[in-house]
Amino acid sequence: GAIVIAGTTHFSAAGEIFRSYAGIASKTGRCATFSQDANGFLPSEGAAAVVIQRAGDAVSSPYAKIRGSAVGQDGRSPNFFAPNASAQTALLQKALKNAGAHPNDISYFEAHGTGTPVGDAIEISAINNVFGGKRTRPLILGAVKALIGHTEECAGLADSREGLLKAILCLKNNVIPPQPHLGRINQDFDLVPSRITIPRTVKAFGHIDRPRLVGVSSFGLSGTLAHIILEEPEQNTSSDEAAASEPTQPNIFTLSARSEPEFVALLERFCNYALSVDPLDASLAATCRTAQIGRDHFSYRRAWAVSSWNDLHACLESANQCPSPVRSTRRPKLSLYFCTESSSLRPIEHPVYDQVLAECNAAGLTRAPMQYFAHQLALARTLQAMGCIIGAVGGEGVGEYVAAAFAGVFSLETLASILASVTAKEDQCQVITCPRDVLDEHLLSYGPDEIEVVGRSGLHATCLSSPSGALEGLKKSLPSDASVINSPSLAFTLSEDAVPELKPHSAQLTIVSSHLGTAMPQDVVTSANYWTGLPGREFDIAEAIDMLATEGSLVVSLGPSPLVSATPDRKRVVTYDDNWLELLARVYEVGFDLDWSRVGAGEGPRVHMPSYYWCRDEEAS
Template identity: 30%
Template sequence: MSATAGESRAVRRIAVVGLDCRFPGAPDPAAYWDLLMRSGDGVGEVPANRWDKGDFHSPEGAEGRTNTTEGGFITDPDVFDNEFFTISPREAAAMDPQQRLLLQCAWRAVENAGVAPSGLAGSRTGVFVGIMGNEWAQLHLTDYDRITAQVGSGNGYCMTANRISYHLDLKGPSLAVDTACSSSLVAVHLAANALLAGECDYALAGGVNVALTPALGIFYTQAGLSAPDGRCKPFSSEANGIGRGEGVGVVVLRRLEDALADGQQIYAVIRGTAVNQDGRSNGITAPNRWSQQEVLAGAYHRAGVEAGDVTFTEGHGTGTELGDMIEVKALGGLHAGRTGKPMALGSVKGNLGHTEGAAGIAGLIKVALALHHRVVPASRFATKENPKLNLAKYGLRLLKAPLRLPAGPTLAGLSSFGMGGTNAHAVLETAPPTAVRPGATGSGGVFTLSATSPDALRRNLLAQADEIGRRRVPVGPVCWNSNRVKGGHRVRFALPATDAAELAARLRAAAEDEDLLGRLAAQPAGRPKIALLFTGQGSQSPGMTARLYRESALYRGFLDQADAELRPHVGESVRDLILSGDELVHLTRYTQPALFAVGYALARTLGELGVAPALLLGHSVGEYAAAVTAGVFGLPEAARLIAARGALMQALPIGGGMLSVQAPAADLRELVDGEPLVGVGAVNGPQQTVLSGDLKALDRLAGLLAGRGVQTRRLQVSHAFHSPLMAPMLDRFAEIAQQVGGGVPQLPLYSTVRGRVLRDEPMDAAYWVEHVGAPVLFAEASERLFDAAPTHVVEIGPKPVLNGLVRRLRPPAGLRTLHPAQGEDPGAAGLLELLASLHRDGLNPAWDALYPEEDRQALRLAPYVFSDAHRYWSRGPVRRSAGPVPAAAPVAEALAATETGPGLARIGLARGAGLTGPVAEAVLAAVAQVGGYAVAELGAHSRLYEDLGFDSVMVMELKTRIEKKLGWTEAVPVQDLLPHLASLGALATFFEHHRSSITVAS
C-alpha cells in the first residue's frame, strides 16, 4: 500500500464485527465459506412450493414464458421461530418471509459480534436493509377480502428494517433501501456514513431476497438476460445470462476505534465506500462504464488508497456478455497499468446465482471472510475465461485456484451495480493486528445459556457442545463470552466449568436430562432476594479456605486486605496461620479474627461478583463481618475490635464450656436460674438450645437432663462464650469498643442480640459489650428474617453450619440455602457453583470480576439455533411437528386437556385452567382466532402481550370478536378493558363481571 496515500488523509474506518448469512447450499457463514472454498454450486430446480414451473416454462421454449426452471434457492424459507420473537401464528403467517429471515439473521449476527442482542435494547443502533423484491405483497395485497391489519404490517419494504428495530428495541435510524441489485451495498454505505456521522454507535446492514413468483425470471427471459441453465458464469466464455438466486445476510458494523477499544473480534475493515448513478446512458437498464469507473475512483479516494494497492476485487459479475464487458473496462480504466501484478477478479454469483437485493451483502460477506481467513476462494467458471474481455490488458486475472494473501495489510474491492443505474463500491482491508495479550488461563468459569423453552435450550446446548468440542478452546474465554452474549431469555442454564472437553460432555448430558430441563423451565422469574448469614465460632478448621485462596484472585485479595488490618492487633499474620493448617487456629485469640477475616473476604468476594445482599444476619462473632457488610464501621475498626475480643476472651480463666441441649429454652429456664454461673448461650431452634457457663455446673445440668430423657452434647470450646463467665473482660473491652464506635446498619441487619431487625439503632460500644454475654437468639432473628421473604440464604463462613439450622426452623416455601465453600477441600469450584445456582434462579452476576484479564477476550460461540417446527407460507401456517393446526379447536376438548399445547409449551401453561363457562369459552375462541392459535394452546395464565404476541390492533379486534360471540349489542368501553389484559384469566373474569350490564341481542 502506498504509505503517502494511506497517511495523507485522515481516514476513519468501519469494522465488520459480526455477521450471519443464509444462501443457496449454505445455511450459515461456515457453510458459505465451505461452498466458496470448494467452488460449490448452490443452484438447483425451482422448489415445488414456489410456483408450478410447468405453467411458465416448456422444454422447447416455444410456449414458455421463462427459459429455465433452475435457480439458487435457499431451503425452508417458510420456517420461522415466531415464538422466539413473541409473534402470534396469525401475524407470522401474514409476514413477508423476507422479514422473518432478516429477524433471525440479525439476531445471530449480533451474537456473532460478541454482543447480547438484548443488551442493545434502547441503544442508538441503526438498521439498514437492502431489498428489491416485494412479491409477498403481490400475492397477498391483491386479495382484498383477506387483507387484515397483520397483512398490512407484514408487507412493505420499510418493515424489513423496522421489524428488526422493533423486536430488538433499537433507537437508531431504521430504513430499507431499493436500488435494485446494488441495494444491500448501498445500505452498507448508508450505515457506514451514519456511524461516521455519529447518528448511531452500532449499525446492522444487510440484504434479503426470496423469489416467490416467476415474474422477474420472466422479465429476464423477455429481456434476453436469462441464462437457460439458471447459472451466472461471471467473466467466462460460457457466460450466457443471469440466473436468479436467493439469500439473506446481515453484518454488524462499528467505528473501528470503538471496536478496538472494546476488544471485539474484527472480520475486516471498511476503509471507504462510494455511490453514484449512471445517469442517461443507452437505456435505463443498461450499465454505464464511465459511471462505474467513477464510483471505483471515488471509493479509492475516500479510502485513501491507490488502485494499484488493491489485491482483489469481488465484482458485480452477473455473467451477461454486455455487463461483464463494461465492468472489466471500468476496472481497466484504473488498473490497466498493473504490469506483472494483475488484480484478482471474481464474483460469488457463479456459486449462488444473482441474489438481487442481497447481492451486495453476499459479496461483502465473501470479501470479509476472505480477508479474515487470508485466502481468496477460486472463482467458479474461471477456468474458461472469456477471451473477448482481454483481462490481462486491463490488469486483471480470474482466480482458477485460491489465492493465499501475504502477511500484513491487504486491500480488496467490492462492486455492486443496480439495474436502474445506482452503482456502489467499497474498499475493505484486513483487520489491524491487536495488541498481544497473555494466553488465556482456561482456569475456569461458569458457562451460561438461556432460551425461550426447554426444547430451545436442548437445541442450543447441543449446538454449543458441538462447537466447543470441535474447537477445543480455553474454557475461561468460552465461559466469559457465554456470560456476555447468551443471556436474556426466560429459561436459564448455568454450569461451572474448568475443562472444555468436560464442559462439552456435560452440555450434551444436560441436553438429554428431561428432569433438569423441566426444573429450569419451572424456575420463577425475577431477581433473587438474598440473605447473607455469617457463621460464628465453631466453624473454623486448620487450612480453612486455603484452596480458595490459591484459586481465586478475588478472594485472595480480600483475605490479604483483612490480614493487613488484623496483623497489628493480633501480633502476627492470621492469613499465614490459616494457610499453614496450624491447629492454633482453634485458640480463641486466633479463631475469632480468623473467622472474621474469612467472613469479610467471602462477603466482599460475593459483592464484587454482583451477589448483593438484601438481608444480613450474623451468628455470634459472625455479626462482626455482617456489621462491616452493613456499613456499621469500616474494616480497620472491625479488625481492632474483633482482635481485642478474641485476645481478652483467651485471657479468661479456663473452666468454662458449652452444652448443646435438645430442648426448648423455656423448658430450661428454671434449671438455669438455679445455676448463677450458667446462662443460655444460644437459641438455635425450637429444640436446639446451648447452655454456657461453669463446667461443673454444666455437668450437673447434663445429669439432671439425662434423667429426664433429654439429649445433651458437650461442645468443643475453650471458654463459656455468651455466659456470666465473660464478665471479667467487659470493662477493658468496653474501653476499646468506645474508641471504635459503630453506626446504624445501612442494610437490614437481623440482630441475634435483639432477635429482630435493627431499626435505626446504632451498633455502638454498648451494643458490642452486650453482645459478649447476651444469648445468641439465632432462631428468633431467623424467624423475623423469614418474614421479609428471602428467596436464598447464602451462608458466609469456612463450612456450612447455619444452613442446617435454617432448614430445621420454619423457612418460607422454596427458600434455597447455599454456601460458597462446600466440600472437604473447597476451592473456586464452590464459588462457581454458587454463582451458577444463583444465575439459574435469576441473578445477573458481575461476571467480569470472576475472570482474570487474560480470559476476558472475545471469542465467537455457536449462534442461537432457532426452532424449525413452524412453517408459514402463502397457504397459512403449518407446523411440522404437530401437523396442521386448526383455527379454533373445540373449546370443551381444550378444557379437558391436561398438557400444554405444542406451540406454547415454553410458557408452561395448564390448558384452559380456570377458564370454564360460556364467557370463558368465547374469550378462548376469540383469542385463538385473532392470534392464530389452537384453543388447546391457551390457558388462564397466558399473557396476551408477553406470551401471545398481541398488540393494540389485535386487542381491538379481539374485543369486537368477543362481543360478537357473546351476542352483545353494546360495546365494552376500551378504557374499562385495558386494565384487564394481563392474562386470559383476567380478561375472562372482566367479561364475566361485565355481562350483567350488557344488552344481549335477541
C-alpha cells in the first residue's frame, strides 16, 4: 500500500529580531507555558518526519492510529498576534465529530501552548467551550514548547519530543512528562470546567477499558489551525502476532554506522535491546529483517549469523567488549579460490544454486569428485546472484581448471572432459609447517621418487607427496615445533589421450595462477600448453592468495585447504565451511549490498528497534 512521509524543517538566522520587536518572544529566554510567569515563546529550530500508511497495509505495528482530524482558519481576530477563541472552538468540535469521539474520551491534550499570556488564555478558553461540563475524569494538559521552544513551521512535528511525536511517545511509553517551568499556574485560567490538570511530576498514563485517545493542536502564525486525535494501537496487532509466530531459524543480524564512534554507541544500544527482549513476544526473524531491509547500510559494519536471541546477545556483547567495526569498501569485489575438495556437499536454498547444479549434472559433472567442483561453481554463481562482484579467481591443483571454467575459459562440458581425465595420485599427502630452509635441508636425504614437493605456502608451509612411507621418516627428523596436517592429494596426472584438443577461450575476469603467483595474461590463458602442463608444476599458494587479495576486498576459499590455512596473512581470507549465512555476513561487512530477499528472513513483518545514534560533534565519514 501507499506510504506518505510528512516532513518539515525550520531554520531562521535572523527571525528573533522580528519576534522581539513584536513582543511575542520571551525576554527571559524561557518558555513558561500556562505559568503566571509566561512572557512569550522561545524561538528554536528543528526537523521532523512521520510515516503514514493505511492500517491494513502496515508491515510493522504502528505507534498510533489517526482517529480523526480537522483544519480551520483563525479568521477575524483583535490583532495579528491574538488568536480567535471561536475559531479554535469550532476546530475542536469538528475534530471530535470527525473522530466519532466524545469530549470525555480524550485522555491527554497536547496544547499548542506558545507561552504567550494571551495565546495560552484563549486556548484554555476554547478547550473549556468544548470540554467544559462534559467530562467525568481529569483532562491532562501539556505543551512541549516549554521544553524545546517553538520550532514554528516544524511545531506540529518538530523533533522526537514535540507536538505529534510527543503525544505518540506518551502512548508508547505509558507516561506523561511534567510541564517545565510551570511555577504558579496563571490565575486567570479557569481549569475547573474541563477538569484540566497540568502535571508537575511524571504521571503514569495507564491503559483504560477502551483505546486511549490523545488530542494534539497546532496553530500557524498565518492563522491556519489544525487538530488531530490519535488512538493507541491494539496491544497485539496482526503484524505483531505474525512476527511472534514466525519460526526461529538461522538468520543474519546487521549493524552499521557512518563512523566508528556512532557504531560504538549504536552497538551498546542494541546490546541493551537484545537483553531486554522477551523471546516469547518478539521474533528474531522480524528483527533481522528490519535490520536488513528497514535500515540504511553505512560504511562501518558488522554482521552475525544467529539462531536465537541468546546467540544475538552473545555476539553483540562480545563485540561490545572490543568494538572493531569493519570499514567497508566503496566498490568491493570478491576473489574466489577453488579448492581440491569441499567440506561437504550441503546444499543452500537459492534458485541459482539449484540451476547451476542442474547445468553441471547435464554437462557430465556427476561423479563424486566432480560433484565437489559443481558445488563450488554453484556457490560462486549464487554469490554473484546475491549481489557480489567477482574480481578474480584462482585454484589449487585441479581447482585451477574449475576457476578457469568459472571465468569462461572452458565450457562445463569441456571441464567435465578434463576432470574425467584427471587421476589423483594415490600417494600420502601432507602439509608440513616448518621453515622452508630447515625442511629443504632434511629433504636432501630423499630422492624425488620418494618425496615430491607438490606446492608451498610462503616460507613456512609445504605440501609433500610420497608413494612410500618416506614421510613418516621425514617427520621424525623434523624439529619438535613442526606441525603436520593430512591433506587431500594435490598431486595428479592428466591423460593426454583422453583430453580432447583444448581450445581455451579468453577469460571474462582475472585468473590468478597458483604456479606463476600472478594474474595470467590472456595469451597464457588461451594457451593449451599451460593447461595440459598444469599437473607437473609446483605452486605457491601464499603468492596466489596475496594476488587475489590485491584484486578483491575479500578472498573466499570455497572449501577447506591446509595450504590456505597456513598462509601468513589471512585477515582478508575467509574459508567457506558450510555456514552460508556466516559467509554472507563476512561478505556484507566488506561493503556488498546483498539481495536480502534471498536470506533467511525474506519477506514478512518488521519490528520497532532502537533508533540510530548521531554524533553531532564529529564529522561522519
